[in-house]
Amino acid sequence: MNSRYSRQVVLEQIGPQGQEVLLRSKVIIIGCGALGTNIANNLARAGVGTLLIVDRDFVELNNLQRQTLFDEEDVGTPKVSAAVRKLRKINSGIEIKYLIKDLNNTNVEGIIDGFDLVVDATDNIPTRMIINDACVKKGMIWIYAGVIQTMGMVMNILPEGPCLRCLLPEIPTAGSLPTCETVGVLNTIPAIVAAIESTEALKILLKKDIEKKLIIYDVWEHAFRTVEIKKSNKCECCIKKDFKFLNQENREIITVLCDNGVQIIPPRDMVLNLEKISGTLEKIVDHLMDSEFLLKFEAEGKKITLFKDGRAIIKGTGDVGAAKSFYTRYLGL
Numbered sequence: 181m182n183s184r185y186s187r188q189v190v191l192e193q194i195g196p197q198g199q200e201v202l203l204r205s206k207v208i209i210i211g212c213g214a215l216g217t218n219i220a221n222n223l224a225r226a227g228v229g230t231l232l233i234v235d236r237d238f239v240e241l242n243n244l245q246r247q248t249l250f251d252e253e254d255v256g257t258p259k260v261s262a263a264v265r266k267l268r269k270i271n272s273g274i275e276i277k278y279l280i281k282d283l284n285n286t287n288v289e290g291i292i293d294g295f296d297l298v299v300d301a302t303d304n305i306p307t308r309m310i311i312n313d314a315c316v317k318k319g320m321i322w323i324y325a326g327v328i329q330t331m332g333m334v335m336n337i338l339p340e341g342p343c344l345r346c347l348l349p350e351i352p353t354a355g356s357l358p359t360c361e362t363v364g365v366l367n368t369i370p371a372i373v374a375a376i377e378s379t380e381a382l383k384i385l386l387k388k389d390i391e392k393k394l395i396i397y398d399v400w401e402h403a404f405r406t407v408e409i410k411k412s413n414k415c416e417c418c419i420k421k422d423f424k425f426l427n428q429e430n431r432e433i434i435t436v437l438c439d440n441g442v443q444i445i446p447p448r449d450m451v452l453n454l455e456k457i458s459g460t461l462e463k464i465v466d467h468l469m470d471s472e473f474l475l476k477f478e479a480e481g482k483k484i485t486l487f488k489d490g491r492a493i494i495k496g497t498g499d500v501g502a503a504k505s506f507y508t509r510y511l512g513l
């Protein structure tokens with residue numbers, strides 16, 4: 181074994197055989213933000229043989245506070261290509277691939293096919309529900325994780341359950357959940373959550389005993405706890421095998437408008453509480469205006485008009501990925 185991995189080879193939990201297993205392993209990381217960059221960095225250095233990173237976003241200046249593989253020169257470039265350029269310099273002995281893509285219910289099964297493990301580093305519940313359905317259906321293990329403010333969560337999800345829908349049966353409506361844009365995130369918590377997630381990933385690849393509970397950590401309070409999530413005997417996903425997020429036909433409709441804008445129509449009917457969303461956004465956006473029927477604001481050089489049914493018109497970009505990402509980040513959908 182070459183000396184690159186000598187500190188892991190002498191480690192009782194890994195050893196030379198374990199290192200060989202890692203070098204033969206294939207992991208897909210979905211999302212290349214604060215969690216994704218930290219996890220990719222950990223797994224590439226640990227010698228996981230094949231990594232695929234999937235993300236639709238471009239690097240923005242505000243990402244540099246916590247997204248560790250990027251620097252100022254990367255602003256404006258696709259996140260995954262910038263990340264992979266760095267990772268290949270870190271470890272040229274493994275295969276590191278990327279996909280600039282919006283992972284959705286129509287492409288997820290093909291994208292995750294053939295991997296030993298799916299690692300969640302996304303920033304929204306609808307994508308996680310799609311990953312959950314796909315992994316339960318295909319009998320694959322995935323690791324759920326999320327961070328917000330000073331707190332983070334990790335849970336290993338086995339195909340037999342409990343799954344994400346045992347924990348969260350439905351998708352909350354847009355604007356009802358806080359996002360890192362609306363309430364912020366300290367840059368130390370994604371690093372810790374990514375370390376926990378990366379450790380669980382190595383344990384899964386090495387077929388060791390893994391944590392079955394939901395892990396919750398608050399870096400500000402140093403409060404660490406684990407919560408047992410019971411498998412719901414009514415779970416539509418891991419019990420009844422009704423993969424409704426995977427099979428949804430009414431996908432969101434996204435239209436590029438002629439005047440440097442994009443319209444997003446969400447996949448299902450929603451009734452938004454515009455007053456509540458307005459209250460959440462008040463301190464972080466410009467020119468906020470709300471009425472009974474719509475809400476308008478400006479941020480990051482883009483203007484958004486949001487209607488009560490969840491439809492939005494985003495001006496200032498003709499790029500579908502950038503518009504969808506903007507919508508997700510400010511509205512948590």
Ligand SMILES: [Zn+2]
Pocket residue numbers: 341342343344345346347411412415416417418419
């Ligand atoms: Zn379930």
